[in-house]
Amino acid sequence: MNNEADVKLNHQKIHSRKVGMYVCLILLALVSFAPFYLMLTNATRSTGDIVSGFSFFPGNNIAQNFREIQQRVDVIAAFKNSLIISGFSTLLTCYFSALTAYGFVAYDFRGKGVIFTILLVIMMIPGQVSIVGFYKMCKGLNMVNTFWPLILPSISSATTVFFIKQYAETALSRSAIESARIDGASEFMIFNRIGLPMLSPAIFTMGITGFIASWNNYMMPLILLSDPKKFTLPLIIRALNADAQDRTVGGMYLAIAISVVPIMIVFFMFSRYIIDGVNAGGDKG
CATH class of the missing domain: 1.20.5 (Single alpha-helices involved in coiled-coils or other helix-helix interfaces)
Known part of the structure; x- marks a missing residue:
C-alpha cells in the first residue's frame, strides 16, 4: 500500500x-x-489615437494609414523589391552552399583541409571590412543601383556552407551515393536526386536564416541603391522616419508591420524543418 x-x-x-x-x-x-x-x-489606429494611449483593440484606420505612407513612398514597389532580392538570394545561397558542402563530404581531394580552414577564416571576417572594396568593384562593373550586387554574393556564403557541411557529415549516406554511381548516374544527378533531399532540413534551416537576413538588410541597399523606385522596405521605413515634420505614427507602424509580417509567415511555415533537422541530427548522433 x-x-x-x-x-x-x-x-x-x-x-x-x-x-x-x-x-x-x-x-x-x-x-x-x-x-x-x-x-x-x-498599424490599424490613427496617429492621434496612438499618441493618446495604447490599446489592445484594433482600430479602423489601416486604409488611411496606407494611403498616407503610399503618398510619400511606394510601399508596394519596395515590397516587391525586397521579395525579389530576398527570394533569389535565398535560392542561390541554399543551392550553391549545399553543393559546396556536398563536395566537402562526398569527395576526398588534395587541399580539402586547407580550403575548409580558409572557409573558417572568412567566417571570422566582418562583412563591414570589405564594403569599400566591394563598392568599388560594383562601380567598376556598372552594377551600382542594381539588384545584382545584392543577389549574386549570396552564391558564396561561408556560414551556410559550414552549417550544411557539419550536418552532411552525419546525414549524408555514402553508400547511397556509391550505389548511384555504380548505376551510372552523373554527379550532378546524384546531388540533385540524393544529396538535396538528405540535406533538406539543414537547407531549410539556413534558408530561413538567409531570407530573414536578406529581407532585413539595410546597409548594403543604402550604399548601392540611389533610385527610390528600387528601394527595399528597410530603406523606405528609414525615409518615413527621417521626416520629423511630417511623421505619421500609424503609418510608421503599418510600414514596420508590412516589413515584419512576411518574416513571421516564412518562419511559421518552415519552422518544422528546423525541428526535423534537430531531431535527425540527434538520431544520427
Missing part, C-alpha cells in the same frame, strides 16, 4: 511540474508575442 501511495504521489508531483512548466511557457510566449500584437494593433 505504501508503494502504491508513493507511486501515486510521484505521478502527482510530475503532473504538477508539467502543468507549472506549461504555464510558464505560455506566459513567456504571450510576453514574447505582445510587442508584435501591439505593433499590428497600432
Whole structure:
C-alpha cells in the first residue's frame, strides 16, 4: 500500500511540474508575442489615437494609414523589391552552399583541409571590412543601383556552407551515393536526386536564416541603391522616419508591420524543418 501511495504521489508531483512548466511557457510566449500584437494593433489606429494611449483593440484606420505612407513612398514597389532580392538570394545561397558542402563530404581531394580552414577564416571576417572594396568593384562593373550586387554574393556564403557541411557529415549516406554511381548516374544527378533531399532540413534551416537576413538588410541597399523606385522596405521605413515634420505614427507602424509580417509567415511555415533537422541530427548522433 505504501508503494502504491508513493507511486501515486510521484505521478502527482510530475503532473504538477508539467502543468507549472506549461504555464510558464505560455506566459513567456504571450510576453514574447505582445510587442508584435501591439505593433499590428497600432498599424490599424490613427496617429492621434496612438499618441493618446495604447490599446489592445484594433482600430479602423489601416486604409488611411496606407494611403498616407503610399503618398510619400511606394510601399508596394519596395515590397516587391525586397521579395525579389530576398527570394533569389535565398535560392542561390541554399543551392550553391549545399553543393559546396556536398563536395566537402562526398569527395576526398588534395587541399580539402586547407580550403575548409580558409572557409573558417572568412567566417571570422566582418562583412563591414570589405564594403569599400566591394563598392568599388560594383562601380567598376556598372552594377551600382542594381539588384545584382545584392543577389549574386549570396552564391558564396561561408556560414551556410559550414552549417550544411557539419550536418552532411552525419546525414549524408555514402553508400547511397556509391550505389548511384555504380548505376551510372552523373554527379550532378546524384546531388540533385540524393544529396538535396538528405540535406533538406539543414537547407531549410539556413534558408530561413538567409531570407530573414536578406529581407532585413539595410546597409548594403543604402550604399548601392540611389533610385527610390528600387528601394527595399528597410530603406523606405528609414525615409518615413527621417521626416520629423511630417511623421505619421500609424503609418510608421503599418510600414514596420508590412516589413515584419512576411518574416513571421516564412518562419511559421518552415519552422518544422528546423525541428526535423534537430531531431535527425540527434538520431544520427
